Amino acid sequence: MDKKLEDTMMGSENSAGKYSPVGFSDDFPATSFGSSNSFDLLGSGIDFYNPLSSLFDLVSTTAPLLSSPASTVPESSEVVNAPPTPNSSSVSSYSNDAAAIDEVDKNNTEKPSSSNVLKPKKKNQKKQREPRFAFMTKSDIDHLDDGYRWRKYGQKAVKNSPYPRSYYRCTTVGCGVKKRVERLSNDHSTVVTTYEGQHTHQSPIMPRGSIRVIPGSNLDITTTTGLLFQPNTPQPFMYSPPPPFLTINSLSTNPRPPSSFPPPPPPPPSSQASVLRDHGLLQDLVPLQMRKEPKDEENG
DNA sequence: CGACTTTGACCCGCGC
């Protein structure tokens, strides 16, 4: 994995608690999940993390940065990916999603007003926000079943979007994880789910395997719901963002599992491709045509 | 009856 990407994965957290913007590829192949494993959402510090990309299209390209601020999306560190889910009918072109997100960005790119100039919001005293992890999903269902129990505590109309944004909170006592769900304004089939915080408990419903970071191992591939570690917490619990999915936890240059917020970086194409031959859950969820074998890349 | 959703009100931060 290239350093830049790794840095991104590792968070590249700045003093403000944000993660440095990373390249956003708008060159997502229609049959894959994009050529960038992670990208900043609208240049607002919101990273879209796409583990799938590592599985299907590991060509990490340096694409044009989508540099418009997000007004409908949070301003703090967020990572977004686009895993399929049990509830989702399919996961299609990521490029559309990216474009859509851009749209959601209130067309800020075409509205060069001061208000869209990436609100630095509060110098630094802004209420400390939990790390965020967001992902996009093609689904008709807003509230995807990720193994945790959520309670909806609010819903708001989203500016410039016909679709409301729903707010959920983990119902487990003592767990303050929140979840925000909204649809892209120009792509109602795409659901953007944003997780905030970290579960202080295990998923009450272990969906098809759970992630287990193997100490000493720099490669851990399991079907899971995802993984997120809090910046200053030594990976206490598994953070299980959305739907059960194939997550790869690997740091080719780091023998230890990630302990920082950004989700585990996708694996290098070759080293893990073989392990991924059996896509496990993936093959259940992702149409064959969408599962662009990394092997092809290698051999090619 | 408990768990959950709905929904209007409220609070807060930010830009003007």
Next chain:
DNA sequence: GCGCGGGTCAAAGTCG
């Protein structure tokens, strides 16, 4: 200070 928008609260309603 005011208005706007995001986020949260909490009472009422719904459902199994």
